[in-house]
Amino acid sequence: MSEPLAPQYNPSTIESELYRWWTERGLFAPESQAPGSGEPYVIQMPPPNVTAVLHMGHGLNNTVQDVLIRFERMRGRRALWVPGTDHAGIATQNVVERELAQEGFTRFDLGRDAFVERVWAHVRETGAAILDQLKAIGSSADWSRTYFTLDEGLSRAVRETFVRLHEEGLVYRGHYIINWCPRCLTALSNEEVEKEEVEGHLWHLRYPLADGSGHITVATTRPETMLGDTAVAVHPDDERYHGLIGGEIRLPLVDRLIPIVADEAVDPAFGSGAVKVTPAHDPADFDIGRRHSLASIDVMTPEARISLAAPDRFQGLDRYEARRRVVAEFQSAGLLDRVEAHRHAVGHCYRCNTVIEPRLSDQWFVRMEPLAKPALEAYRNGTLRFVPERRGDDYSSWLEGIRDWCISRQLWWGHRIPVWYCDATGCGRVSVSRQDLSACPGCGGPVRQDEDVLDTWFSSWLVPFSSLGWPNRTPDLDTYYPGHTMVSAPEILFFWVARMIMSGLHFMGEVPYTDIYLHGTVRDTQHRKMSKSLGNGIDPLEVVERYGADALRYSLISGMSVGTDVILDPQDLESSFAPARNFANKLWNAGRFILSNLESATRPLAGPHAAAVRRAELTLADRWIIARCDATVVEATQAYERFRLNEAAAAVYRFIWSDLADWYIELVKPRLYGDQPGGDVARAVVVQTFDVALRLLHPVMPFITEALWRRFPGRAETASISVAPWPRQDQRAQDPDALRDFGLVQELIGAIRGIRAEYGVQPGQVVRAVVSGSDGSTAALKQERATIVRLAKLSAVTFAPNQERIGGHAVLSNRTAVFIPLGEAIDIGRECSRLGTEAERLLRLVESQEKKLGNEQFVSRAPAEVVDREREKLTTWKEQAGVLLKKRELLGCS
RNA sequence: GGGCGAAUAGCUCAGCUGGUUCAGAGCGCCUGCCUUACACGCAGGAUGUCGGGGGUUCGAAUCCCUCUUCGCCCACCA
Numbered sequence: 001m002s003e004p005l006a007p008q009y010n011p012s013t014i015e016s017e018l019y020r021w022w023t024e025r026g027l028f029a030p031e032s033q034a035p036g037s038g039e040p041y042v043i044q045m046p047p048p049n050v051t052a053v054l055h056m057g058h059g060l061n062n063t064v065q066d067v068l069i070r071f072e073r074m075r076g077r078r079a080l081w082v083p084g085t086d087h088a089g090i091a092t093q094n095v096v097e098r099e100l101a102q103e104g105f106t107r108f109d110l111g112r113d114a115f116v117e118r119v120w121a122h123v124r125e126t127g128a129a130i131l132d133q134l135k136a137i138g139s140s141a142d143w144s145r146t147y148f149t150l151d152e153g154l155s156r157a158v159r160e161t162f163v164r165l166h167e168e169g170l171v172y173r174g175h176y177i178i179n180w181c182p183r184c185l186t187a188l189s190n191e192e193v194e195k196e197e198v199e200g201h202l203w204h205l206r207y208p209l210a211d212g213s214g215h216i217t218v219a220t221t222r223p224e225t226m227l228g229d230t231a232v233a234v235h236p237d238d239e240r241y242h243g244l245i246g247g248e249i250r251l252p253l254v255d256r257l258i259p260i261v262a263d264e265a266v267d268p269a270f271g272s273g274a275v276k277v278t279p280a281h282d283p284a285d286f287d288i289g290r291r292h293s294l295a296s297i298d299v300m301t302p303e304a305r306i307s308l309a310a311p312d313r314f315q316g317l318d319r320y321e322a323r324r325r326v327v328a329e330f331q332s333a334g335l336l337d338r339v340e341a342h343r344h345a346v347g348h349c350y351r352c353n354t355v356i357e358p359r360l361s362d363q364w365f366v367r368m369e370p371l372a373k374p375a376l377e378a379y380r381n382g383t384l385r386f387v388p389e390r391r392g393d394d395y396s397s398w399l400e401g402i403r404d405w406c407i408s409r410q411l412w413w414g415h416r417i418p419v420w421y422c423d424a425t426g427c428g429r430v431s432v433s434r435q436d437l438s439a440c441p442g443c444g445g446p447v448r449q450d451e452d453v454l455d456t457w458f459s460s461w462l463v464p465f466s467s468l469g470w471p472n473r474t475p476d477l478d479t480y481y482p483g484h485t486m487v488s489a490p491e492i493l494f495f496w497v498a499r500m501i502m503s504g505l506h507f508m509g510e511v512p513y514t515d516i517y518l519h520g521t522v523r524d525t526q527h528r529k530m531s532k533s534l535g536n537g538i539d540p541l542e543v544v545e546r547y548g549a550d551a552l553r554y555s556l557i558s559g560m561s562v563g564t565d566v567i568l569d570p571q572d573l574e575s576s577f578a579p580a581r582n583f584a585n586k587l588w589n590a591g592r593f594i595l596s597n598l599e600s601a602t603r604p605l606a607g608p609h610a611a612a613v614r615r616a617e618l619t620l621a622d623r624w625i626i627a628r629c630d631a632t633v634v635e636a637t638q639a640y641e642r643f644r645l646n647e648a649a650a651a652v653y654r655f656i657w658s659d660l661a662d663w664y665i666e667l668v669k670p671r672l673y674g675d676q677p678g679g680d681v682a683r684a685v686v687v688q689t690f691d692v693a694l695r696l697l698h699p700v701m702p703f704i705t706e707a708l709w710r711r712f713p714g715r716a717e718t719a720s721i722s723v724a725p726w727p728r729q730d731q732r733a734q735d736p737d738a739l740r741d742f743g744l745v746q747e748l749i750g751a752i753r754g755i756r757a758e759y760g761v762q763p764g765q766v767v768r769a770v771v772s773g774s775d776g777s778t779a780a781l782k783q784e785r786a787t788i789v790r791l792a793k794l795s796a797v798t799f800a801p802n803q804e805r806i807g808g809h810a811v812l813s814n815r816t817a818v819f820i821p822l823g824e825a826i827d828i829g830r831e832c833s834r835l836g837t838e839a840e841r842l843l844r845l846v847e848s849q850e851k852k853l854g855n856e857q858f859v860s861r862a863p864a865e866v867v868d869r870e871r872e873k874l875t876t877w878k879e880q881a882g883v884l885l886k887k888r889e890l891l892g893c894s
Numbered sequence: 895g896g897g898c899g900a901a902u903a904g905c906u907c908a909g910c911u912g913g914u915u916c917a918g919a920g921c922g923c924c925u926g927c928c929u930u931a932c933a934c935g936c937a938g939g940a941u942g943u944c945g946g947g948g949g950u951u952c953g954a955a956u957c958c959c960u961c962u963u964c965g966c967c968c969a970c971c972a
Contacts, residue, residue, distance in 0.1 A: 007932065177970095195969075202972080220972060233972095270971045277972095284970040345969075358970090390898065394967060397897075401968085490966085525905080527965070558920085559906075563899080565965090567906060575905080579920060582934040593931035642910095650908080650919080665931080750938095757938040763927050793929090857952035866913055866953095873914085 005595070005711075009588035011548025015703045019135055022706075027722050028140045030078040030480075041077035042483030043069055044464050044512070045141060046492065047149065049088035050123045051095045054133045056522040056530055056556075057489060059540040060566055063553045064519055064645065065487045066139050070699040071640045073140070074726040080480050082467050083134065083141035085127050087150040089414035089456035090184055090192075090351050096122050096413075112412050119413050123148075136541060138549045138702045140722065145476075147467045149459040150415070157466035158415045158459045159434055161507070166432045170367045171407075173419075173430075177283040178406050180359035181349040182304035182319075186410040187363050189455060190403060191494050193347040193356050200344055204272065204337035205330055207232055210248035210257055216241070217337045219271030221344060222281075223330070224322040226251070227310040228299035229258060231277040233288050236262035238273050252335055253326065254311060261292045280360045296360055304357050319357070364408040364417060364452075371502040372399045378501065378511050387517045387643045388563035391490065395516075398494050407455045414453030422447050461499035464512030483513045490518045517643050520565035522556075527567065536570045547577040550701035554580035557645045557700050558653075583653060584704050587697075590661050591708035594686055597672040598713060615732075619678065620783045622685045623735050624742035625664040628655060629689040630733035636696045637726070645700070652697045660689060663746065667787045687712065692727045741780030745788065747812050748781055752792035755808035755820050758834065759827075766795040770802040773816030781816070809835060809887040811880045817887075832893035835884050842881035849874040 026032040030040065043065050048058055065081060073079035096119045097107055107115040127148065134141065147154055165171040179188040203223045206215040216232055232249050234241040245262045265288055266275050279289025279296040289296055299310045306314040306322045314322055330336040347356035376399045378384050379392055386392040408417060420437040422429040424445025431441055440447050459466070464483055468476040482504065488497050497516060504512035523529055524536040531537065543552045555577050559566040568576045618626070632655040639648035664686065671682040691712065698705040698721050709721040752769055761767060769792065771778060778799050781788065788797050807821040808831060852858055853874060859867055 005931095008934075009932090218972080222972090265970090267971050275972050282970075282972075284972075287970085344971090388899095393898075397968075493967095521966095561908075564907085569906090575921060578934070582932095585934045586932065589932035589935085591931085596931075644910090647908085647910095654919090661931085662936090666936095669931095753937060754939095757926075760926080763929070763937080852953080855952060859952080861952050862913075869914070 005588070005592045007589065007592070009548075009585045009704065011550060011584065011703060012545065014707050015136075015138070015544075015549050018703050018706050019138065022140070022720065022722065023135075023143065025718065025720065027720055028081070029142045029144055030080045033073060033078055033723055038076040038078045040480055041069070041072040041079045041485075042480045042513075043081045043485050043487065044467065044483055045081060045083045046488050046496065047084040047086040047147075047460060047463065048130050048134075049091055050085050050126045050130065050148075051088050051091045052126060052532075053129050054540060055532075056538050056540055056566075056568065058133075059137060059543075059552060060519060060522055060556045060560065061487060061489060062134055062137060062139050063556050064517070064560075066137075066141075066702075067553075067557060067640075067645055067699040068485055068487065068643075070140055070702060070722060071726070073722065074695065074698065074724060076725065080145075081139070081141040082145050082147075082463075082480075083131070083139070083143060084147040084149065084463065084467060085130055086460055087123065087148065087414065087456060089409060089411055089453060090186065090188075091456075092119060092123065093411050093413040094184065094351055107412065115412055133541060136544050136549060137552060140702070145467065147463075149456070149463075153469065154459055154462070154466045155415055157462050157470055158454065159418045160471045161458075161462060161503070162418055162454070163432055163434050164507075165366060170370060171364060171432075172367065173362060173364050175360065175362050176365075177281075177286045177358050177360050178363050179347060179356045180302070180361070181352065181354055182302065182357050183352050183354040184349060184411070185302050187359075187361065187406050187408060188349065188356065189406050189457075192350045194350050194353075195345040196348055197343060198346050200342050200346070202271070202340040202342035203327060203330075204340070205252075205276070206335040206337050207249045207251065207276070208335070209244070210250045215335075216244065216249065216260070216274045217272040218274050218276040219340075220276055221342060222323070223326045224306070224319055225278040225281045225299070226276055226326060227254060227306065227314060227322070228278045228280050228297040229254075229256075229276045230279060230289065230294040230297060231258050231292060232260045232274055233263045233266050233277050233292075234260065234274045235266040235268040236264065238266075238268040240268075240273060252333060253329055259292075259294075261288070261294075263288050263291060282358055286360065298360055300357060300359070302359075363406050364419075364454075366405040366407055368402045368404050368502075371506055372402045374505045375399055375498065375502045378505065383511055383514060384501065385515050387515065390563075391493065391516070391518050394490075394493060395498055398498060405455075407458050408450075408452040409455055410451075411453050414456060415459060417450040417452050417454055419450040420447040421450070457495050457499060460496055461503045462507075464500055464504055465508050470507070481508060481512070482510045485515045485517060486513045487517045487519065489521065491521075493518065515643075520560060520563065522566045522568060525567060525569045525571075527565070530568075530570070538568055538570050538573065538576075543573065543577055546573065547581040548584060548703070550584050550704050551577050551580035553702075554583060554649060554700055558649045559646070561646050562643060583657065584701065586657055586661060587701075587704060588708070590656065590665060591690065591694075591711070593665065594690055595708075595711055598683060598687070617678070617681045618685070619681075620738055620742055620745070620780060621664060621667050621787065622681060623738035625659060625685060625689050626733045627735040627738050628659045629692050630730055632659075632696065633692060633727045634729050637729075640699065648696075649700050652693060652700075656693050656697070660686075660693060664689070666791060667784075670786070670790070695721060695724055695727050698722065698724075742784070744780050744812060744814060744816075745784045748816070748818060749788055749792045751810035751812065751818050752788075752794070752820060755810060755818075755822075756793070759808060759822055759825050759830075761822070761825060763793070766793055767820050767822065769794050769797045770804065770819040770821070771797060771799050771816060772801045772819070773799075773812075773814070777814045777816045803890070805890050805892075807831075809884065811883040813876065813880070815876065815879045815883065817883050828891055828893075832888060832891055835888050835891075836893065839881050839884040839888070842877045842884070845877045846874060846881060849877065 045065060048054055069079045069081040162171060179193045181188055200221050202219050202221055204217050204219050206217050208215045218232060229251055244260050247260045248257045249260060251258050265284060277285045277288050279286045279294050280298040297309050299307050301307050304319045306317045308315055349356060376396055379396050418433055420431045422440035422445050424440060424443050427440055427443040427445055429440055429442040431437055437447050465477060465481050468474060468480055470477055486497060500512050521529055528534060528536060540552060556566060632651050635651040636648045668682045668686060670676060671678045694705045694709045706721045771781060782799060785797060802819045804819060804821055806826055807819050810818045853870060
């Protein structure tokens with residue numbers, strides 16, 4: 001590592017080499033970090049779906065986790081980040097089905113076993129690519145603990161959970177209306193249905209009374225379901241229909257007699273106040289049907305075509321064709337009362353966006369209320385903390401209204417349901433078992449396993465303990481359960497996060513983590529979510545290749561504040577990622593420069609904060625940068641602790657660029673060259689503060705910080721910044737005087753530069769400056785005289801009262817005046833107006849300030865220190881304005 | 895239909911407990927510089943009715959109400 005460093009930082013080779021080095025050293029395993037000492041700190045990675053390679057959302061999610069895990073690791077915790085991938089039942093099955101479709105096949109052509117084998121092939125490929133991507137962005141997860149949700153161990157946990165919940169009466173099989181996707185041909189949970197507002201219609205249909213005495217009008221958004229109607233319902237108190245309750249309707253098209261029933265669920269104010277009842281195709285109707293012992297007629301096939309239960313001419317029609325046909329027939333029979341435009345929410349499959357069909361079927365459910373209660377309590381008693389806080393409301397209101405969870409899926413890819421049905425006549429036993437069964441435990445007869453698989457979330461809700469070996473009681477489980485922070489996208493709060501809390505409390509007796517950080521979504525500049533179908537995605541790997549992983553990470557972190565989305569422009573990667581790349585380059589060059597000036601060091605450079613030098617040897621600038629560094633330690637540490645990662649990143653950025661590079665390094669250059677007086681002190685201070693900056697930045701930019709940090713003298717070959725101790729605040733570093741005094745130096749240099757620019761003084765030309773002020777106000781400036789001369793490009797600076805006329809004038813915030821004689825270069829008129837404008841600005845401030853202080857209410861009601869502060873401001877502004885006006889007089893301005 | 899959030903420079907956003915970061919940062923723009931760490935850089939500069947209206951207060955970008963516009967979550971009125 002001693003080859004000369006290139007002036008332009010090139011992340012690609014450095015990153016891959018360092019990553020290999022980290023993993024070879026096993027730095028990401030908690031065992032090799034702080035053996036036995038630090039408290040564990042555990043993050044469970046939301047396992048990416050093996051459907052496809054990762055997108056920017058994953059980039060953000062995993063960067064946040066990595067920042068937190070690296071932060072806590074450096075703070076001495078035994079940090080464990082558990083990685084994994086999710087088999088993603090329905091999603092992965094769909095992806096492979098689409099692949100097959102391209103080849104002209106369906107999964108049924110292949111058969112179950114061959115299809116599942118095919119999915120495995122996809123999984124092996126994608127799963128490996130995903131892990132590579134996670135590594136490419138620098139994720140410091142413990143890969144030795146990587147799991148896949150269909151692994152043997154996690155499958156055992158799934159089975160144990162199912163059986164145990166069944167034993168407890170919390171898993172049951174039921175015949176209910178569920179959400180059915182006619183494309184995926186499976187049941188879905190309520191959470192898997194996305195409601196979307198659509199402009200639909202409300203058809204008002206006339207149902208003739210059986211006795212021919214008239215009709216009842218019912219309104220529906222899905223006319224085709226009338227083929228399965230088995231009643232018409234009205235509210236029991238609805239006067240309009242009193243005489244009709246108990247009567248019958250002759251159902252058009254089907255010619256079936258169905259009763260008119262009274263049910264409280266009917267809203268008399270909606271539509272006609274009468275509702276058609278289709279128990280097989282609507283959850284509300286199903287309930288009405290139960291209350292009135294109505295038949296359920298299933299008029300749809302799984303594919304949402306009209307079934308054999310309907311009249312011949314409708315059979316086989318797609319649901320929408322059937323809808324048109326039904327409406328047309330009502331119309332021609334004169335039974336279509338009217339059609340209204342109607343805006344309503346329609347459920348769509350969250351995986352293929354097909355409109356959901358409520359369907360009556362046998363499915364397995366988890367009884368959720370008993371699980372939800374403790375999960376709700378954990379929030380109410382403050383055990384769980386949400387960031388941002390308001391997400392806690394979403395969590396609790398979801399739990400309060402929770403409904404049972406349909407967990408069976410009519411898919412082939414997933415954990416097979418551990419239930420066996422006995423086929424022996426007269427037995428029919430249903431066995432729920434931890435072990436595979438080959439015979440009925442009751443009669444010894446032949447059994448067949450339930451064909452269905454479990455909801456993919458039924459395995460992922462166990463991850464916080466199943467990934468650690470549960471149901472076995474393993475050392476990992478003892479040590480790393482419960483974990484600490486969950487970093488998740490808000491979309492999966494209910495699917496995953498809330499359910500993990502329920503399972504954790506139920507099976508482990510403790511919440512799986514206490515802090516839940518829900519970050520935003522990555523969107524394009526039109527605020528659209530990045531997606532493959534919109535083509536507005538950004539490939540994280542492309543960004544890593546072009547800008548480096550550190551730049552990717554920094555951009556994501558700095559673009560994100562608590563509770564807001566990250567906006568990136570897919571059309572213009574440069575504007576999104578160049579600033580971070582530039583920052584990396586800046587850091588690289590600062591490091592390069594510092595390193596190149598350490599050879600002449602004669603004193604040790606390492607050690608606790610500025611311990612290598614004595615206080616008395618420090619210049620004002622040294623004291624200033626040490627104080628700024630310390631303030632940055634505090635600011636960044638607090639920001640990381642509060643999940644304000646963008647603020648932490650910004651604080652370090654400011655320190656490195658605006659303080660260290662722009663000022664301190666510039667200023668200290670003469671001391672560093674050769675064997676200058678104070679050279680060792682400067683070297684010690686610059687190394688010290690740069691080292692702190694690298695450590696503070698490491699969680700966000702792990703690669704470049706490591707690359708630089710390792711090159712500093714005195715580092716052991718095996719030392720890594722990733723386990724270097726986190727910088728601590730140092731009371732001795734605090735130095736308000738230095739902050740104030742050096743601020744004045746900066747202000748003076750800025751004022752002189754401003755005058756130079758104003759009058760177009762050539763950069764190469766040196767000028768003289770005269771500074772006048774009281775001894776007290778110029779003491780600090782005198783200390784840094786050489787700095788002022790160099791950075792303001794002066795021939796000399798003198799401290800004396802000034803009566804010269806022709807030049808540029810300025811006045812600092814402590815009333816010190818500056819004068820630059822410019823001879824012919826100056827345009828007196830221009831200087832007059834420049835001074836005039838500035839004086840006017842100050843006088844306006846003075847005026848409003850006088851008004852404020854003249855206000856009795858303010859003086860008497862505002863706190864004394866505020867009033868004092870405002871008085872001081874007034875004095876300063878007044879005097880500043882006075883100095884400028886005097887200069888104008890001197891110049892003979894009109 | 896219920897709940898929540900956001901609106902600040904051309905763009906992306908900070909501004910946390912009302913008053914010393916109070917109108918800011920980065921990008922973009924303008925001017926001048928290849929000053930031997932860095933042109934992915936340096937120095938300087940311009941840019942705002944803090945979404946509209948009302949209120950509370952000595953004092954509001956900040957707190958309250960209201961309107962407008964965007965976004966998110968929830969919802970079995972067919």
